[in-house]
Amino acid sequence: MREIVVDTREFEPPAPMQMVLSELQSMLPGESFVHQIHRMEPTMLFNRLKPMGIEFVVDKRGDEYHIYYFYPEDREKIREIIDVPGT
Amino acid sequence: MFQGLSLDQAPPFEAPLIFFAGALFFGLFGSFVLFFDDSLATLHLFTIGFLMLVMFGALQQMLPVVVGVRFEKPLRAALLAFFSIFFGVLLFFAAFWLDLSLLFVGVLFLLVGIGGFGMVTLLKLLKAPYSSPTVIAMRFSLIFLLLALLLGAHLGSSLGLMKASQSFSTLLPIHALFAGFGWIGLLIVGVSFQVIPMFYVTPELDEKKRGYLTYALAALVVLSAITPFIHHKAALISFITLLFGFLFFGLLTLRQLARRKRAIREPTILFWQIGLISLFAMPLLFFYDPRAFVIVGIFGFAMSIVFGMLYKIIPFLAWFHISSRGFFDMPTMKEMIDERVAYIQLFVHITATLALIVQPQIAAPLMILSFLLLGFNLLRPVRIYFNYKKRPSPFEMR
Numbered sequence A: 001m002r003e004i005v006v007d008t009r010e011f012e013p014p015a016p017m018q019m020v021l022s023e024l025q026s027m028l029p030g031e032s033f034v035h036q037i038h039r040m041e042p043t044m045l046f047n048r049l050k051p052m053g054i055e056f057v058v059d060k061r062g063d064e065y066h067i068y069y070f071y072p073e074d075r076e077k078i079r080e081i082i083d084v085p086g087t
Numbered sequence B: 001m002f003q004g005l006s007l008d009q010a011p012p013f014e015a016p017l018i019f020f021a022g023a024l025f026f027g028l029f030g031s032f033v034l035f036f037d038d039s040l041a042t043l044h045l046f047t048i049g050f051l052m053l054v055m056f057g058a059l060q061q062m063l064p065v066v067v068g069v070r071f072e073k074p075l076r077a078a079l080l081a082f083f084s085i086f087f088g089v090l091l092f093f094a095a096f097w098l099d100l101s102l103l104f105v106g107v108l109f110l111l112v113g114i115g116g117f118g119m120v121t122l123l124k125l126l127k128a129p130y131s132s133p134t135v136i137a138m139r140f141s142l143i144f145l146l147l148a149l150l151l152g153a154h155l156g157s158s159l160g161l162m163k164a165s166q167s168f169s170t171l172l173p174i175h176a177l178f179a180g181f182g183w184i185g186l187l188i189v190g191v192s193f194q195v196i197p198m199f200y201v202t203p204e205l206d207e208k209k210r211g212y213l214t215y216a217l218a219a220l221v222v223l224s225a226i227t228p229f230i231h232h233k234a235a236l237i238s239f240i241t242l243l244f245g246f247l248f249f250g251l252l253t254l255r256q257l258a259r260r261k262r263a264i265r266e267p268t269i270l271f272w273q274i275g276l277i278s279l280f281a282m283p284l285l286f287f288y289d290p291r292a293f294v295i296v297g298i299f300g301f302a303m304s305i306v307f308g309m310l311y312k313i314i315p316f317l318a319w320f321h322i323s324s325r326g327f328f329d330m331p332t333m334k335e336m337i338d339e340r341v342a343y344i345q346l347f348v349h350i351t352a353t354l355a356l357i358v359q360p361q362i363a364a365p366l367m368i369l370s371f372l373l374l375g376f377n378l379l380r381p382v383r384i385y386f387n388y389k390k391r392p393s394p395f396e397m398r
Helices: A015-025 A043-052 A072-082 B014-033 B040-066 B074-097 B102-126 B133-160 B166-200 B207-229 B232-258 B267-288 B290-323 B339-358 B360-390
Strands: A002-007 A032-038 A055-061 A064-070
Touching (some): A015 B290, B014 B074, B040 B133, B102 B133, B133 B166, B207 B232, B232 B267, B290 B339, B339 B360
Antiparallel strands (some): A055 A064
């Protein structure tokens, strides 16, 4: 699966949300997932995902948050790829 | 680790807007009243009428963001709390001018509005699926709010009965301690942990540091409330330590702001800096000028930060709600606010605060101007939001 990396660590709101939403438009089931690197949990963005039918997993590594966005049907594949404990 | 499908949807923009609009009304009303009166009654127009209403609006908005829970009927909850507090504050104020027995009714309204909203919010925070220093600080601040409310209700009722006993002078500073440092202070501390890294692209404070600071400040508020009944010197030491605790928070946050990754200048950062620097003056003012101590605490620290946050929260929410309906052609957050007006308001606000220490009648017109500038500047994002609300969503048109 293709990983679309979006590094939003140095952008102030609402740019991180805009950047991820824009990449989510091009995400396709079974083909790709979005990997956001951010300085905090983008909880306002999570609010927006429900109507879009997109799932996410958050992995905190040190000061950074790695958030993976994917379609529900890709859940198993994503678990294998990202290897985040607890997923 | 946080994972899941989604958090609940954010409450409608109208819910916090009701609180913000009411707050602006009380800010202006309080400023007018300063021409004639600067008693405790007027002070509550600013503390409950302005600060608390803004904080309730912000809390209602932040609950889904911070802990993933929300009010079941956010608009109804906002309206109920707002009107109870609105009439409560007006009656509380009117009682001092017309008839002290009105205090009973005012207190009753405040008990319903503040108590109801405070209890529900606290319960939601206690049941939150996960915790963080921000959540802990919010829980403490709401507990202190409820304690301040109960003490305030007792003080108000005893005044209404004309039975202000000796306990009145003992309980009044504890009420102020819970309200000022417990409720307003700890809430600002908790919210800063969340919004400073978010809005100003700074590193987060270390989680342990955030946790220790929250617990230490809460413990010092409790100690400062208990020790006056035990030993005078212990009470003084507790309170001074609390002031230095807040000063330390100011230092940490100023350093955090100085370390922001993009050194862009903008008015809201200055509002934060002025608010935090105000904390440095408080230990000295406590000994030399208690009146200035209260003014710098409320207007210098709390109000400066609240002004700064309103300039961020309102355009952000307007943008968020418009974009969630599928629009992408709206103005950016920066375009929604006139930064020059915000700088002018900041200057007027600082001057008004200093003038208030000297002479309330000089401060009154400046404060009116400050609130008018704030209202004028914040009206634009609100108008933009309502203009877009009238338009059919691109989602619906597909």
